[in-house]
Amino acid sequence: MPDALKRxxxxxxxxxxxxxxxxxxxxxxxxxxxxxxxxxxxxxxxxIWIYSSPKTYAYRYLFPxxxxxxxxxxxxxxxxxxxxxxxxxxxxxxxxxxATNYLLEETYRAEGPTYTSTLHAEDxxxxxxxxDAEGVSATLVTEPFLIGPPKPWTIRAEPAATPVMGEExxxxxxxxxxxxxxGLVVLLPNGGQVRMTGLREFASARALYTLNKDGSLTNxxxxxRLNPNFKTGFYETAGGEAVDPGFQxxxxxxxxxxxxxxxxxxxxxxxxxxxxxxxxxxxxxxxxSLGMVLAVLLNWENLRFRSVYRLVxxxxxxxxxxxxxLVFKGLFNNNSGEINLVLSTLFxxxxxWFSDPFLAxxxxxxxxxxxxxxxxxxxxxxxxxxxxNDLYEASxxxxxxxxxxxxxxxxxxxxxxxxxxLISSFAFNFNNFVLISLLTGGLPDxxxxxTPAGTTDILVSYTYRMAFQxxxxxxxxxxxxxxxxxxxxxAISIIQIRATRIAEDTKR
Amino acid sequence: xxxVIDKSQRWRVLLAHLFLIALCALVLFPVLMTVSIxxxxxxxxxxxxxxxxxxxxxxxxxxxxxxxxxxGRVIIPDLPVLRxxxxxxxxxxxxxxVAVLLSTTAAYAFSRMKFAGKKAALVGLxxxxxxxxxxxxxxxxxxxxxxxxxxxxxxxxxxxxxVLAYSGGIALHIxxxxxxxxxxxxxxxxxxxxxxxxxxxxxxxxxxxxxxPILMVVFLLAxxxxxxxxxxxxxxxxxxxxxxxAAGMKQFLYAQKYLWGDFAAAAILSGLPISxxxxxxxxxxxxxxxxxxxxx
Numbered sequence: 039m040p041d042a043l044k045r046x047x048x049x050x051x052x053x054x055x056x057x058x059x060x061x062x063x064x065x066x067x068x069x070x071x072x073x074x075x076x077x078x079x080x081x082x083x084x085x086i087w088i089y090s091s092p093k094t095y096a097y098r099y100l101f102p103x104x105x106x107x108x109x110x111x112x113x114x115x116x117x118x119x120x121x122x123x124x125x126x127x128x129x130x131x132x133x134x135x136x137a138t139n140y141l142l143e144e145t146y147r148a149e150g151p152t153y154t155s156t157l158h159a160e161d162x163x164x165x166x167x168x169x170d171a172e173g174v175s176a177t178l179v180t181e182p183f184l185i186g187p188p189k190p191w192t193i194r195a196e197p198a199a200t201p202v203m204g205e206e207x208x209x210x211x212x213x214x215x216x217x218x219x220x221g222l223v224v225l226l227p228n229g230g231q232v233r234m235t236g237l238r239e240f241a242s243a244r245a246l247y248t249l250n251k252d253g254s255l256t257n258x259x260x261x262x263r264l265n266p267n268f269k270t271g272f273y274e275t276a277g278g279e280a281v282d283p284g285f286q287x288x289x290x291x292x293x294x295x296x297x298x299x300x301x302x303x304x305x306x307x308x309x310x311x312x313x314x315x316x317x318x319x320x321x322x323x324x325x326x327s328l329g330m331v332l333a334v335l336l337n338w339e340n341l342r343f344r345s346v347y348r349l350v351x352x353x354x355x356x357x358x359x360x361x362x363x364l365v366f367k368g369l370f371n372n373n374s375g376e377i378n379l380v381l382s383t384l385f386x387x388x389x390x391w392f393s394d395p396f397l398a399x400x401x402x403x404x405x406x407x408x409x410x411x412x413x414x415x416x417x418x419x420x421x422x423x424x425x426x427n428d429l430y431e432a433s434x435x436x437x438x439x440x441x442x443x444x445x446x447x448x449x450x451x452x453x454x455x456x457x458x459x460l461i462s463s464f465a466f467n468f469n470n471f472v473l474i475s476l477l478t479g480g481l482p483d484x485x486x487x488x489t490p491a492g493t494t495d496i497l498v499s500y501t502y503r504m505a506f507q508x509x510x511x512x513x514x515x516x517x518x519x520x521x522x523x524x525x526x527x528x529a530i531s532i533i534q535i536r537a538t539r540i541a542e543d544t545k546r
Numbered sequence: 547x548x549x550v551i552d553k554s555q556r557w558r559v560l561l562a563h564l565f566l567i568a569l570c571a572l573v574l575f576p577v578l579m580t581v582s583i584x585x586x587x588x589x590x591x592x593x594x595x596x597x598x599x600x601x602x603x604x605x606x607x608x609x610x611x612x613x614x615x616x617x618g619r620v621i622i623p624d625l626p627v628l629r630x631x632x633x634x635x636x637x638x639x640x641x642x643x644v645a646v647l648l649s650t651t652a653a654y655a656f657s658r659m660k661f662a663g664k665k666a667a668l669v670g671l672x673x674x675x676x677x678x679x680x681x682x683x684x685x686x687x688x689x690x691x692x693x694x695x696x697x698x699x700x701x702x703x704x705x706x707x708x709v710l711a712y713s714g715g716i717a718l719h720i721x722x723x724x725x726x727x728x729x730x731x732x733x734x735x736x737x738x739x740x741x742x743x744x745x746x747x748x749x750x751x752x753x754x755x756x757x758x759p760i761l762m763v764v765f766l767l768a769x770x771x772x773x774x775x776x777x778x779x780x781x782x783x784x785x786x787x788x789x790x791x792a793a794g795m796k797q798f799l800y801a802q803k804y805l806w807g808d809f810a811a812a813a814i815l816s817g818l819p820i821s822x823x824x825x826x827x828x829x830x831x832x833x834x835x836x837x838x839x840x841x842x
């Protein structure tokens with residue numbers, strides 16, 4: 039029977055997994071994340087097909103890894119491009135559905151009694167106690183209930199037979215559970231209902247808006263109407279006044295037009311782009327030249343203690359970047375940094391590394407060279423070992439010195455196979471967000487720019503500031519700039535693939 | 547090369563040594579400074595590079611022990627360093643385990659099986675690696691913050707969100723493991739298949755035990771990668787108690803609250819183990835990097 043059981047078990051398991059997956063996808067779709075839900079639906083379908091069809095055997099081994107890469111690497115990239123075409127920002131944060139629900143949950147205080155509310159513990163549950171603020175009607179108490187995730191729900195309140203004695207909920211907990219309590223409608227003995235209107239207050243409250251069939255909202259207090267405007271991403275009054283919260287809508291190419299035409303945006307962006315180029319090319323030049331010279335020296339057989347030097351010089355590569363960058367941030371500190379301490383003792387100068395744009399850029403390059411040369415050194419050492427020794431013997435016979443050897447034999451022979459690595463190093467530094475963000479944070483800033491932009495900002499740190507540090511949270515604009523950077527990186531990659539091919543061809 | 551060592555040669559050796567020693571000093575300066583700063587009393591003390599008196603106050607701070615100030619006040623450390631370290635270890639172990647799990651099977655298919663789209667998939671993985679995660683940061687933040695509304699377990703501030711976000715970056719690991727599988731002759735598994743093993747059994751019982759060393763290396767590399775990752779962690783983790791070391795460290799050096807000495811102790815505490823592990827596994831990584839350069 040085990041065979042028959044297996045034959046039955048496998049499809050059963052598959053269907054079960056499919057159902058569980060569908061439940062989650064529906065839940066995600068219900069929050070208005072249709073794009074993500076769609077991606078997950080495709081993934082689920084692919085999963086079921088691959089693990090049930092015998093034709094797709096090889097893909098069963100690939101699916102988990104490739105699936106994760108597609109969902110968590112490729113999808114976010116495509117989604118970034120998508121966001122670049124929307125007005126997603128702190129003002130237009132919610133999806134249309136959630137913004138509508140937010141407005142529909144708004145209440146206003148209607149005529150009726152006001153109660154002072156307290157919550158009292160009872161066997162791990164809580165009782166709500168409502169005391170008439172004017173002392174007209176009796177004090178009301180609900181049955182004990184559990185506090186859970188926010189949801190709309192109702193409970194009855196009855197006149198208290200005995201006074202509630204349980205310990206009162208602290209203000210901090212009250213604030214923490216506020217969302218849950220806001221979903222509560224308390225039914226009064228006389229048929230009325232009250233909602234939470236303040237942290238310690240329940241009163242008759244009615245929904246502020248009613249949803250009409252045409253998608254507009256009617257204000258129950260003054261009967262005015264709100265219409266959703268899908269151009270601006272706001273509900274608007276008849277007078278065209280926007281009502282918060284806004285929602286996310288497509289705005290087409292607006293961000294891209296702004297990037298290339300809006301003077302207030304284009305000027306800092308152009309400067310940042312130039313600095314990004316300068317920063318990454320100089321880093322590659324410095325790291326490679328230092329690394330290559332060291333590699334030559336460390337391959338020189340007449341030199342002793344080479345393994346000791348190698349170990350020490352490798353250290354910067356082994357120390358976690360976020361630590362060494364922050365150490366440098368402290369060491370370079372204008373007033374109390376140890377580097378200025380040494381400089382002022384030796385030369386009597388105290389450079390302002392963090393407030394002068396040029397010095398800040400110099401510091402960034404020094405730190406990045408410190409971080410990056412060991413990698414180039416190790417790579418070059420491997421490449422130099424591969425150069426046949428008879429070349430040097432021949433040049434020694436011809437009477438060439440070490441400099442001639444370096445410039446005529448070593449460098450040309452190393453540079454060719456190194457080119458693809460140089461390009462990928464360039465691409466890496468082009469997006470070296472961690473260095474800029476932890477060392478200077480882009481500062482010092484340009485003066486007179488629309489959004490804060492730093493003289494040491496590179497493109498990616500600029501978009502990060504735009505999206506996560508400014509009060510504006512301009513996700514849409516940040517995503518549009520990211521998309522432009524995507525294209526730049528893609529161009530660099532194409533050049534790299536070409537260079538790799540050339541490096542390979544010459545090897546054969 | 548048996549060349550007679552002449553006078554100019556001797557000068558050159560001396561110069562080379564001087565150059566290398568100077569450079570080693572520059573490399574070691576920040577490292578030794580950090581050790582010295584962590585042992586020097588006070589967070590603002592300047593004037594000496596070598597501490598005149600040894601104080602363990604910064605190490606007590608990093609370990610979360612109460613510190614008695616010079617004026618007698620007791621300070622309870624407000625930056626939970628050990629907690630951050632534990633968060634880092636937790637997230638990194640989980641995501642390294644996920645990375646090994648996902649990449650080892652994929653590498654098996656790439657090295658031993660024939661299927662449509664193999665070459666395209668390999669090139670695609672390589673290309674994917676060229677685009678840094680930082681470019682998709684806005685989307686990652688948006689996806690997880692919205693997922694969190696429905697499933698708080700994978701929302702902002704959840705270590706699971708971070709593990710998920712890291713699980714896609716396995717292209718390099720697939721290449722590394724694939725390279726190792728290809729050094730193992732396929733005849734061994736073929737023999738097992740002849741004896742009636744399914745491809746899965748050949749993989750699980752025969753190939754995988756032989757590949758354990760490389761899986762260990764990939765685990766450690768993924769572990770280090772996750773510990774050192776800063777951008778995604780800084781965007782997905784917000785509350786003080788959930789931060790990883792990489793996301794939390796910068797809080798030591800805010801201009802308003804400059805804890806230079808405490809930072810140095812915390813930096814050594816978290817950096818030393820990682821650096822040692824890194825030096826132990828680096829030769830596999832370097833060989834992977836250079837072979838990638840040659841093979842493309």
